[in-house]
Amino acid sequence: MRLGVAYAGIAGAMWGLVLMVPQLLPEFSPVLLSCARFVLFGVVTLVLAIPMRKALGRLTLKDVWMLGRLALIGNLLYFICLVAAIQRLGVAPASLIVGVLPLTITLYGRHDSGGVALKQLIGPLALILAGMLCINLQTFAVEQGPVGDKIAGVLYALVALACWTWYAVHNSRCLKLSGHFDSHQWSVLCGVMTGLFSLVLVAALALWQPAQLQVDAPIERWSLFWLYSLGCAIFGSWLAALLWNAASKRMPLTLSGQLIVFETLFALLYAFIWRQSGPSLLEAAAIVLVIGGVCWSMRQHSPVGAGLPREAM
Numbered sequence: 001m002r003l004g005v006a007y008a009g010i011a012g013a014m015w016g017l018v019l020m021v022p023q024l025l026p027e028f029s030p031v032l033l034s035c036a037r038f039v040l041f042g043v044v045t046l047v048l049a050i051p052m053r054k055a056l057g058r059l060t061l062k063d064v065w066m067l068g069r070l071a072l073i074g075n076l077l078y079f080i081c082l083v084a085a086i087q088r089l090g091v092a093p094a095s096l097i098v099g100v101l102p103l104t105i106t107l108y109g110r111h112d113s114g115g116v117a118l119k120q121l122i123g124p125l126a127l128i129l130a131g132m133l134c135i136n137l138q139t140f141a142v143e144q145g146p147v148g149d150k151i152a153g154v155l156y157a158l159v160a161l162a163c164w165t166w167y168a169v170h171n172s173r174c175l176k177l178s179g180h181f182d183s184h185q186w187s188v189l190c191g192v193m194t195g196l197f198s199l200v201l202v203a204a205l206a207l208w209q210p211a212q213l214q215v216d217a218p219i220e221r222w223s224l225f226w227l228y229s230l231g232c233a234i235f236g237s238w239l240a241a242l243l244w245n246a247a248s249k250r251m252p253l254t255l256s257g258q259l260i261v262f263e264t265l266f267a268l269l270y271a272f273i274w275r276q277s278g279p280s281l282l283e284a285a286a287i288v289l290v291i292g293g294v295c296w297s298m299r300q301h302s303p304v305g306a307g308l309p310r311e312a313m
Contacts, residue, residue, distance in 0.1 A: 004250030005259060011243040012262025018236035019095050019267040020274065021228050022086040027217050028225055030083035031205065035198045036225065038076055040233035042195010045188045048238075052188060058180045059189070066174055071193035074167025075237070076201070081160040088153030091271045096135045096286075097157035099264035102128050102294075104165040106258065109172065124297035128261065131289030135268075138282035168260065172248040183245035191238055258297040261290055 022033060049056070085094035103125055107118075140150075175186060205212045217225075247259070265287065272278060279287065 001251055001255070004247040004255075007243040007247035007250075008259035009262050011240040011247065012260070012264075013266045014235045014240040014243075015263040016095075016266025016268075016270055018232050018240075019082070019086060019091055019263070020270050021232060022083040023091050023271075023274070025221070025225055025228060026087055027221065028215055029212055030080045030087065031201070031212050032215065033083050033225075033229070034076060034080045035202050035205075036229035037079065037232040037237065038194045038198035039202065040230050041075075041191050041237040042198060044233055044238055045191030046195065048188045049192055052185055055181060055185045055189075063181075063189075064193075066170070067190050067193045068197075070167055070171055070174075070190050072197050073163050074171065075190070075194040076197050078160050078163035078167065081156045081163065085153045085157035085160060088149045089157065091267055091274075093136065093140065094153065094157050094160075095264050095267040096132055097154065098161050098164065099261060099290075100129075100132055100161060101164060101168070101260045102258045102297075104161060105168045105260065108165055109169040120300050121297060124258065124293040124300065127289045127293030127296065128258070131286040131293065134282045134289065135286035138280055138286070164260075171245070175245055175248050183249060184242055187238060187241040187245055190241065194237075255297060258294050261294055265290065 022030070025033065082094065082098060085097070088094075089097075106121060106125065175183065181189070202213070215222075251259075268279070268283070268287065
């Protein structure tokens with residue numbers, strides 16, 4: 001379980017960096033940022049899939065159907081909505097709305113094997129929710145902007161939350177039930193499928209909405225765009241997904257769902273570095289509450305915390 005927590009923490013650190021990209025490239029649309037990232041992700045994973053010819057032979061129609069849904073909902077649609085939310089709300093509010101994932105994943109996947117009783121998670125979940133309320137109170141009380149943009153941003157963030165809740169639960173179930181693919185193979189196959197969907201979306205935009213692919217930006221900004229997109233593809237998509245899948249195999253879903261909060265915490269840390277100021281009192285309280293809730297949840301998932309005798313460890 002400790003190794004799984006470490007994997008989830010590193011994945012969260014990488015995902016937190018990805019959340020900064022829309023803030024760094026505000027002139028590029030959510031669809032364009034998403035397509036560039038995932039087309040490159042598809043290219044990277046396609047190269048990695050070359051030595052996996054034997055694994056490809058084990059693919060079933062059921063696997064392809066699930067990989068397609070995971071790629072479309074958990075990668076492409078999720079990131080488009082998240083980028084749209086960040087560009088309208090900023091990194092902190094958007095990441096913290098999506099940061100409710102520990103609550104939604106735990107509730108959605110609480111009946112999975114290995115989970116603890118919901119009543120044992122009330123305390124940790126209450127701490128995490130209190131932390132989210134603190135940071136949102138700070139953000140929405142201070143930040144100024146058009147009301148319409150804020151409403152649209154919140155709606156985009158909620159759709160992103162729903163997408164990743166579904167993705168996390170079903171991806172974890174597939175990894176545990178499927179014995180013919182390891183974490184790396186599953187990540188690569190999902191990446192190839194995501195790249196295919198992204199190419200289809202680019203082709204559709206080129207035919208019917210070419211303006212979505214055109215940005216009036218200097219060559220230096222385009223260079224940064226492709227550099228950031230490649231970094232997101234390698235570290236934020238392939239490597240982070242590989243680490244997350246490895247973590248999901250080692251922990252019950254109700255715990256892995258809690259650890260997605262690492263993404264939120266790292267996104268906040270990067271945002272503080274970017275704005276060159278430390279957290280306010282409410283932000284600091286939120287961080288303490290969230291970390292406390294995660295640690296408490298981990299304790300509840302240990303054999304002793306779950307009510308098993310120490311000899312069972």
